[in-house]
Amino acid sequence: MTTKTRILYGGLRALSRALAKEEWQDTKYTILLDENTFQYCLPLLVSQVEALQEAEFIEVPVGEECKSLEVAAQVWQTLLEAGADRQSVVVNLGGGCVCDLGGYVAAGYKRGIRHINVPTTLLAMVDAAIGGKTAIDFGGVKNSLGHFYPSSLTVIEPAFLDTLPQTELLCGQMEMVKTAAVADPALFNELISTTDTSHLKEVARLKARVVKADPYDHGIRKILNFGHTFGHAIELYHGLPHGIAVGMGMKAAMYLSVKKLGLSEAVYTTYSQWLKEQLSAIHIPLPTFNLKDIEQMLPLMHQDKKNTADELRCVLLQDLGAAVIDITVSDHEVRDALLKLAR
Numbered sequence: 001m002t003t004k005t006r007i008l009y010g011g012l013r014a015l016s017r018a019l020a021k022e023e024w025q026d027t028k029y030t031i032l033l034d035e036n037t038f039q040y041c042l043p044l045l046v047s048q049v050e051a052l053q054e055a056e057f058i059e060v061p062v063g064e065e066c067k068s069l070e071v072a073a074q075v076w077q078t079l080l081e082a083g084a085d086r087q088s089v090v091v092n093l094g095g096g097c098v099c100d101l102g103g104y105v106a107a108g109y110k111r112g113i114r115h116i117n118v119p120t121t122l123l124a125m126v127d128a129a130i131g132g133k134t135a136i137d138f139g140g141v142k143n144s145l146g147h148f149y150p151s152s153l154t155v156i157e158p159a160f161l162d163t164l165p166q167t168e169l170l171c172g173q174m175e176m177v178k179t180a181a182v183a184d185p186a187l188f189n190e191l192i193s194t195t196d197t198s199h200l201k202e203v204a205r206l207k208a209r210v211v212k213a214d215p216y217d218h219g220i221r222k223i224l225n226f227g228h229t230f231g232h233a234i235e236l237y238h239g240l241p242h243g244i245a246v247g248m249g250m251k252a253a254m255y256l257s258v259k260k261l262g263l264s265e266a267v268y269t270t271y272s273q274w275l276k277e278q279l280s281a282i283h284i285p286l287p288t289f290n291l292k293d294i295e296q297m298l299p300l301m302h303q304d305k306k307n308t309a310d311e312l313r314c315v316l317l318q319d320l321g322a323a324v325i326d327i328t329v330s331d332h333e334v335r336d337a338l339l340k341l342a343r
Contacts, residue, residue: 004215005117005132005150007208009201011157012048015118018153019051028084029055032075032102033093034062040163041093041120052091056082066101067136069145075105089114092151095121095168096128096242099151100143103134107149117151120160122172123243126179126203129154131211131221141303142232148216156204161197167282169197171243174278176203178250181271182223183210185320192274223323225306226315227253230337233300238287247275248286252337256329257316259336267320286342294338298331 008014018024029052033042038059046053058078060066079088092102092115099117106115119129135146161169173191176199180188183206191199207224214221231249235242251272257263279286289297306313312329 004212005130005154005208006152007130007204008153008155009204011155011159012045012118015116015153015155016049016051019049024051024089026087027051028088029091030079030082030084030088031055031057031091031093032060032098032105033057034060034066034098036062037094037098037120041118041160044157044159045093045118055091060098060101063097064137064142066097067104067143069136069138072101072105072108072136075101076109079105079109084109084113086110086113089116089152091116091118092129093118093120094124095119096124099124099128100133100135100146103132103149103151104136104146107134107147112149114152115149117154118157119154120157121164121168122161122197122200123168123175124172125156125200126172126207127175130204130207131224132215133217142236143305144303150215156201158197158200167241167244167284170247170278170282171241172197174243174247174250176200177271178226178246179203179207179210179224181250181317181320182226182315182323183321188320192270195278219325222306222325223315225325226250226317226323229253229301229304229306229312229314229329230334232304233297234287236300237293237297240284240287244279244284247278248341251275251286252341253314253316255337255340256314256333257318259333260327260329261316261318261324263317263319267317288342289338291335291339294335297338298334301334 090102090106092099106113117129119125132148132150134149135143138144177191227246227250230252231246235245254268258268313326314329316327
C-alpha cells in the first residue's frame, strides 16, 4: 500500500492518463459520492476519465452526516456484495466529508485497499484531500475515529469550482489563508488582498510540503491545526460550515497570540477586518457568545485530539509564518477570546 499521495495538478485529463498505465489495469472501481456530486460532478468525471466509465457508485448523505460508523458499515456491505477485492479502488468524488469517509472505508476494507481522492470543493482541494488523514465522527466528537491512510492519487480539477456557491468558496479560502498564515507570510498577504482562487495549486503544494516533513502529525504538521481548536467548537455549537468556523477560530487564536506570544496587533487587526468583510459578503455575522454559551463549548474544546492531560493545547502565532504548537490555554483565556470574537 502506498505511503504517500501523488498529487495530479493537471486535473481529470491527468487522472485519465494515470489510470491507463499498467499498474491500474484490470482494476474494479467504485465511486463514492453524494447527491450534489452525483448531479454536478459525476458527468464531468466519467466524460474525462475513460477508466471510470463502467465504475459502480455508492451514494452517501451530504455533509458531516455521512461520517458515521453506520454509513461506513453500509459502504463496506455494498463493497462486499459487489465482490470488491483487494485490488479494487474507491474513488472519492466530493468534498472533505466524502474524502474523509472514503479514506476511512478504504483503510478498513480487507486490511486496506487503494483509494483516489477527487475533491470537488476548494476546501477539500487544499485540505482534506491532501495529507492522508481519514476520519469519521463518533460519540458526538468530530473526527474521533480515523487512520493515517494516504490516497494513491489526489486530483486537483479547478473546473469543479464552477459548481460551488460563494459560501463554499469562502470555506476553502479560509483554509488557504490558514495554511499561508502558518507557513508563508508573503502568500498570506496575497490571499487577503484577493477573493479569487488563483493561488489554489500554490497552497496545495505548500500543504503537501508540510505533510511530507511530518506525515504522522508528531511535530511540524501540527501547525496546520491553527484555528481548529476554537473552530471545531464553533462549528459544532453554532452549526456553521467547517471553513467558516475555522476562519472565526483563527481570529480567536490570533487574539490569544497577541496576548501570549506578542503577535503584532497589526496582523490581528488586518485579519479581523478581512474576515469581517468576507463574512458580510455572504451575510454571516461573527457570533456573539455569552458565558452560558462558552461553558457549553468548553467541553467540546477539551475533547480536541490535540489536548494532553486535560490541558487545552492550541497552535498560536509569534508572527506570520512562525507558528508555535502545543501552547497551553486556560479556560479563562478561552472565555476571553470568545467574548471578544464579535468585536
